[in-house]
Amino acid sequence: MSDTVQTGKPLLEVRDLCVAYGAIEAVRSVSFTVQAGQIVSLIGSNGAGKTTTLRTISGLLRPRSGQILFEGRPIHTQPAHAILGMGVAHCPEGRRLFPKMTVEENLLLGAYTRKDEGIAEDVERVYDLFPVLGERRGNKAGLFSGGEQQMLAIGRAMMSRPRLLMLDEPSMGLSPIMTQRIFDTIRDLQRLGTTVLLVEQNALAALAQSDYAHVVDLGRTTIEGTGHDLLADQRVRDAYLGEN
Numbered sequence: 001m002s003d004t005v006q007t008g009k010p011l012l013e014v015r016d017l018c019v020a021y022g023a024i025e026a027v028r029s030v031s032f033t034v035q036a037g038q039i040v041s042l043i044g045s046n047g048a049g050k051t052t053t054l055r056t057i058s059g060l061l062r063p064r065s066g067q068i069l070f071e072g073r074p075i076h077t078q079p080a081h082a083i084l085g086m087g088v089a090h091c092p093e094g095r096r097l098f099p100k101m102t103v104e105e106n107l108l109l110g111a112y113t114r115k116d117e118g119i120a121e122d123v124e125r126v127y128d129l130f131p132v133l134g135e136r137r138g139n140k141a142g143l144f145s146g147g148e149q150q151m152l153a154i155g156r157a158m159m160s161r162p163r164l165l166m167l168d169e170p171s172m173g174l175s176p177i178m179t180q181r182i183f184d185t186i187r188d189l190q191r192l193g194t195t196v197l198l199v200e201q202n203a204l205a206a207l208a209q210s211d212y213a214h215v216v217d218l219g220r221t222t223i224e225g226t227g228h229d230l231l232a233d234q235r236v237r238d239a240y241l242g243e244n
């Protein structure tokens with residue numbers, strides 16, 4: 001579902017981002033890059049500034065300072081629909097589905113920026129990825145379990161044919177088995193060519209699946225490394241993996 005991007009230049013680059021809600025500086029200095037084809041995670045405590053960072057990348061918030069480059073082009077001055085049109089999709093925390101609309105209607109909403117002929121084909125591709133959605137395509141989204149709703153939210157985001165898929169807390173409220181299924185799906189999406197930026201409080205699950213990860217602490221990116229390295233980092237283990 002995605003295009004390949006030339007190597008070398010990062011797909012996404014966030015430089016010294018600062019974002020405030022009035023007097024509250026939620027993001028003070030966040031910097032990181034996402035290389036095409038990778039799964040990159042931002043982990044950190046509640047309130048660290050992860051959601052605010054994703055909302056700023058997708059154009060829902062404006063930075064106070066700093067830059068966001070997508071394929072080398074600044075996007076932090078662009079409106080949200082233009083950023084979506086460039087290939088950045090955001091699957092928000094809490095899923096934000098339309099519970100009274102059917103599975104298929106929710107999926108079609110994810111394609112609202114598109115005018116091409118391939119939409120029906122992509123709906124079928126989402127059903128291939130998540131057969132449970134295909135089997136119940138005419139059912140109202142609100143009748144589904146938390147895990148199934150998360151699949152639908154990811155499927156809806158995929159309908160914009162993103163090159164970068166941003167997922168905010170996809171494991172929130174899910175059982176360990178369902179969390180594992182969602183992470184397996186994220187891996188499948190990567191294999192299909194989608195680059196993924198993941199925000200998670202479930203650091204263990206996120207790091208185990210990530211090519212690279214950054215810790216966000218009090219609005220700043222601090223420790224970084226491969227998922228494997230951060231899983232072994234004592235500071236990360238003490239603060240985020242429940243070992244203290």
Ligand SMILES: Nc1ncnc2c1ncn2[C@@H]1O[C@H](COP(=O)(O)OP(=O)(O)OP(=O)(O)O)[C@@H](O)[C@H]1O
Nearest residue numbers: 021024026044045046047048049050051052053201
């Ligand atoms: N709409 C808002 N108005 C004012 N302050 C906000 C708003 N949204 C978030 N904040 C504050 O900004 C800071 C960062 O919040 P943010 O949601 O980005 O963190 P987070 O790391 O994603 O945490 P969580 O996992 O709880 O969403 C917190 O102090 C939060 O209280």
